[in-house]
Amino acid sequence: DQQVKQNSPSLSVQEGRISILNCDYTNSMFDYFLWYKKYPAEGPTFLISISSIKDKNEDGRFTVFLNKSAKHLSLHIVPSQPGDSAVYFCAASAHWGGSEKLVFGKGTKLTVNP
Amino acid sequence: NAGVTQTPKFQVLKTGQSMTLQCAQDMNHEYMSWYRQDPGMGLRLIHYSVGAGITDQGEVPNGYNVSRSTTEDFPLRLLSAAPSQTSVYFCASSIIPLREDLLGQETQYFGPGTRLLVL
Numbered sequence: 001d002q003q004v005k006q007n008s009p010s011l012s013v014q015e016g017r018i019s020i021l022n023c024d025y026t027n028s029m030f031d032y033f034l035w036y037k038k039y040p041a042e043g044p045t046f047l048i049s050i051s052s053i054k055d056k057n058e059d060g061r062f063t064v065f066l067n068k069s070a071k072h073l074s075l076h077i078v079p080s081q082p083g084d085s086a087v088y089f090c091a092a093s094a095h096w097g098g099s100e101k102l103v104f105g106k107g108t109k110l111t112v113n114p
Numbered sequence: 115n116a117g118v119t120q121t122p123k124f125q126v127l128k129t130g131q132s133m134t135l136q137c138a139q140d141m142n143h144e145y146m147s148w149y150r151q152d153p154g155m156g157l158r159l160i161h162y163s164v165g166a167g168i169t170d171q172g173e174v175p176n177g178y179n180v181s182r183s184t185t186e187d188f189p190l191r192l193l194s195a196a197p198s199q200t201s202v203y204f205c206a207s208s209i210i211p212l213r214e215d216l217l218g219q220e221t222q223y224f225g226p227g228t229r230l231l232v233l
Contacts, residue, residue: 009154034222043118043204043224044157089156101172102222104149106156 003027004092006105014113019077021108023090026071030092034102035064035075038087047088048075080112116140118225120205126231127195135190135228137205143223145208146188150174150201151227157204163188195232203228 005024013019023033031052036044050057050064050073057064063076077084090105121136139146147162149172159172163182177199179191188207192199208222 006156036224041227043206043226045224046222091157101159101162102147103159104157106154 002106003030004090004103004105006088006090006108008108009106010109010111012111012113013080015082016079019075019080019084019110019112021075021077021088021090021110023073023075023105024071025073025092027092027094027103028071029094030103032093033064033066033073034091034093035062036089036091036104037084038089038107044089077110080110082112082114085110085112118205118207118223120203120225120228122228123226124229124231126233127192128233129196131195132191132193133195135192135203135205135230137188137190137225138186139188139205139207139223140186141207141223142185143207143209144185146182147172147206147208148178148180148188148190149204149206151204152201160190160203192230195230197232199230200232201230203230 003026034049035047037047038044048059048062048064050066055066066073087107087109089107091102093102118139144165148160149157151157158174160178161172161180163169166182166185169180169182182188204227205225206222
């Protein structure tokens with residue numbers, strides 16, 4: 001039973017265009033969502049996060065949107081750059097005031113073509 | 115400040131052998147965890163610890179043991195390795211509990227990973 005789903009295993013976009021990575025979750029108790037970026041042979045690195053009290057969080061070229069009613073979040077990268085090519089993991093956490101357990105999606109491999 | 119370190123980077127084991135994957139952090143984080151990453155499976159939580167002397171199971175704990183005798187170290191033990199344990203293992207440490215002033219910031223840090231091959 002997968003609580004965090006990234007249904008697209010891969011995505012390919014042209015440099016300069018928008019990349020949209022999607023993530024769905026099933027557990028309504030999740031109240032904090034994160035995106036991680038992972039290059040080959042390296043550990044995941046934090047990219048951006050959003051609390052359930054917000055519907056948008058922006059950091060430079062990266063914006064995360066949260067639609068709680070649809071239990072859906074998305075990561076927008078504008079403009080996309082070749083260096084953004086990596087695997088992106090969506091993660092969700094419940095009750096951030098207590099013990100943290102992150103549940104990860106399976107990841108989406110983004111390829112940005114020059 | 116080295117962050118989260120893992121050793122070894124790569125290991126080959128024969129079925130039935132035992133080994134310990136080492137993880138250490140120098141950020142004084144209370145929360146540490148172990149994940150495994152397999153193709154098409156994302157990151158799955160094996161065990162985690164919310165502080166020295168406290169450990170708990172994650173999603174896929176079978177075949178692994180952990181202990182947390184110090185805040186800094188969180189070793190993962192494979193008592194009898196199996197080919198199904200071939201994977202890349204990541205250790206992570208976190209600030210807990212998350213505070214409102216930390217929202218939006220990086221709070222969980224991952225190590226570089228240990229690639230394990232069990233023959």
